[in-house]
Amino acid sequence: MTDIIFPRLALIGIGLIGASIALASRKAGTVGSIAISTRSPATLKRAEELGLGDAYFADPAEAVRDADCVIVCVPVGACGAVAEAIGPHLKPGCVVSDVGSVKAAVVRAMAPHLPAHVNFVPGHPIAGTEHSGPDAGFAELYQNRWCVLTPAPGVDPAAVDRLARLWRAMGANVEMMSAEHHDLVLAITSHLPHLIAYNIVGTASDLESGIRSEVLKFSASGFRDFTRIAASDPTMWRDIFLANKEAVLEMLGRFNEDLSTLTRAIRNGDGDTLFDLFTRTRAIRRSIVAIGQDTAEPDFGRRDHGRS
Amino acid sequence: MTDIIFPRLALIGIGLIGASIALASRKAGTVGSIAISTRSPATLKRAEELGLGDAYFADPAEAVRDADCVIVCVPVGACGAVAEAIGPHLKPGCVVSDVGSVKAAVVRAMAPHLPAHVNFVPGHPIAGTEHSGPDAGFAELYQNRWCVLTPAPGVDPAAVDRLARLWRAMGANVEMMSAEHHDLVLAITSHLPHLIAYNIVGTASDLESGIRSEVLKFSASGFRDFTRIAASDPTMWRDIFLANKEAVLEMLGRFNEDLSTLTRAIRNGDGDTLFDLFTRTRAIRRSIVAIGQDTAEPDFGRRDHGRS
Ligand SMILES: NC(=O)c1ccc[n+]([C@@H]2O[C@H](COP(=O)([O-])OP(=O)(O)OC[C@H]3O[C@@H](n4cnc5c(N)ncnc54)[C@H](OP(=O)(O)O)[C@@H]3O)[C@@H](O)[C@H]2O)c1
Ligand SMILES: NC(=O)c1ccc[n+]([C@@H]2O[C@H](COP(=O)([O-])OP(=O)(O)OC[C@H]3O[C@@H](n4cnc5c(N)ncnc54)[C@H](OP(=O)(O)O)[C@@H]3O)[C@@H](O)[C@H]2O)c1
Structure with missing residues (x-):
């Protein structure tokens, strides 16, 4: 039995990567509930049809309100705007992460919008297929694959450890390095x-x-x-x-x-x-x-x- | 039941491609006997251990002596020298082919050494793996793959047709075009x-x-x-x-x-x-x-x- 690591997980963006996180962490029993938000009504509806989460929000600010962990799963170029939208609504101690395939630019785009009372631990699961969208997601995507985390030097080690355990429970091997x-x-x-x-x-x-x-x-x-x-x-x-x-x-x-x-x-x-x-x-x-x-x-x- | 297309097949070179021809044509029942020759004693011995042929020759000239069809399965750069070695020993009406991944240069290298009484039908099976040598061969390699034949305009259509049938019986789809x-x-x-x-x-x-x-x-x-x-x-x-x-x-x-x-x-x-x-x-x-x-x-x- 795995214990619950994050009572409330929020996923902003629910394509291949986000949907696979939803399915894998649910399967691992490491999250209590999953809140989902995405840009388009069509994708949000599809996520609901697939039963990927427990609550669905058009507004990302509402999805993150009580979250213990927020993972932003949108294209790299959209991460900054998402951070700006959710920043003021994050609760203290929340672990904020992303899955972007580039790290330094994402950190530059997101960090300025995140309040000091959250723990920002950028991430990149090195796993994927050439398919996109919530239907492409599956629980085994991260099995035996690497997930790189690039926390800045000052970040709370306990927060990094919690996120690392979430990824390990999805089957990933976690590796730490600098964003650069x-x-x-x-x-x-x-x-x-x-x-x-x-x-x-x-x-x-x-x-x-x-x-x-x-x-x-x-x-x-x-x-x-x-x-x-x-x-x-x-x-x-x-x-x-x-x-x-x-x-x-x-x-x-x-x-x-x-x-x-x-x-x-x-x-x-x-x-x-x-x-x-x-x-x-x-x-x-x-x-x-x-x-x-x-x-x-x-x-x-x-x-x-x-x-x- | 497939009929025998060539009573005597000779393979010069017995790596991945040659060994797969031996196994596939044997399985298809399209050849009577298979004579094998290759440059090194070690490879020839290994081909014999694997039971790829019926007779084994260090000298390619001996392997081709009574052959109805000879397929040269060596690297492109070695095709000219092999043609020179076997040319004088080919019997009239013999179908001579190769499997080289390049065609115009192979034709330029082989044609001058082949007597007028044989039918030269160059070929290239578009199938392979990254492994080499006789142990890498397997009978299914050509299943559903293309085999391109590039006969010169004047060549006997009956000879081209026989070779095409040999490849089709190995599972290949045959396509004709010019070498260039x-x-x-x-x-x-x-x-x-x-x-x-x-x-x-x-x-x-x-x-x-x-x-x-x-x-x-x-x-x-x-x-x-x-x-x-x-x-x-x-x-x-x-x-x-x-x-x-x-x-x-x-x-x-x-x-x-x-x-x-x-x-x-x-x-x-x-x-x-x-x-x-x-x-x-x-x-x-x-x-x-x-x-x-x-x-x-x-x-x-x-x-x-x-x-x-
Ligand atoms: N695919 C991979 O192989 C792979 C591997 C590792 C990491 N990643 C990273 O994972 C992230 C997501 O990739 P994915 O494969 O899951 O993509 P995806 O299947 O195309 O899903 C993209 C998600 O982001 C949303 N989105 C797209 N553009 C947006 C924008 N301008 N603003 C806000 N939301 C937007 C989409 O929302 P709507 O559908 O509602 O429009 C959808 O929810 C990317 O940063 C990528 O670098 C991908
Ligand atoms: N592999 C592919 O993916 C692929 C696909 C289509 C076509 N082809 C063509 O098929 C031919 C053979 O490829 P393969 O993959 O079967 O190669 P392979 O497994 O390396 O076997 C090569 C054969 O050619 C002999 N040989 C090598 N160098 C020679 C030389 N200088 N003189 C005389 N014989 C020599 C080897 O003899 P020893 O072992 O006795 O030295 C061996 O019998 C090449 O022309 C290639 O272009 C290959």
């Missing part, structure tokens, strides 16, 4: 890969129509993995690139330098340079499999006809 | 995605060690898909980039132009340009799902804890 460090690591592990995937799928979509249809047909040869990544939510990703601009541009600069070297090797027929890089990257894959972030099972592309 | 068109389509659907994946994994592996270990840890956020692609066989891919240089450089040029536009949009905080591209790429994904090249199932990253 988080943003640099995610720029290379997540933001740059998404940018590259968006870019190559864009390049393909601009091809002459004769080739274009065959690009779809023969997508299984590598391209398809990129299209999955490039199907991620446009609003969320626009906000991420705008909010983590410096770190993304820094990593993009390194990527471009490396790509120039590789291009030169192809143009000059320099097989050794290609072979050396391709051998080095294989080792990275082995490390990832070794630390359990993926399996060594071959990927046949589609699930429907693998060896079983 | 194949190379352009594959440059964007396969070669460029691999190059980009190799490059970004290389960039990450050059990071300062403090960030590097976290790149592995948080790889599930997008990077991991790239490492799987970048774990593909270094020899095979070196050969592909050298052999399909022009088409790859052409696609790389377009990719770079698009990336400059995207970089500028990030630098200028131009959210509309980002949003528009990200919306356009989502539509491409939907087309791929619609034509059955992938499922709409969310990808949780790891197979071990998805909803089932």
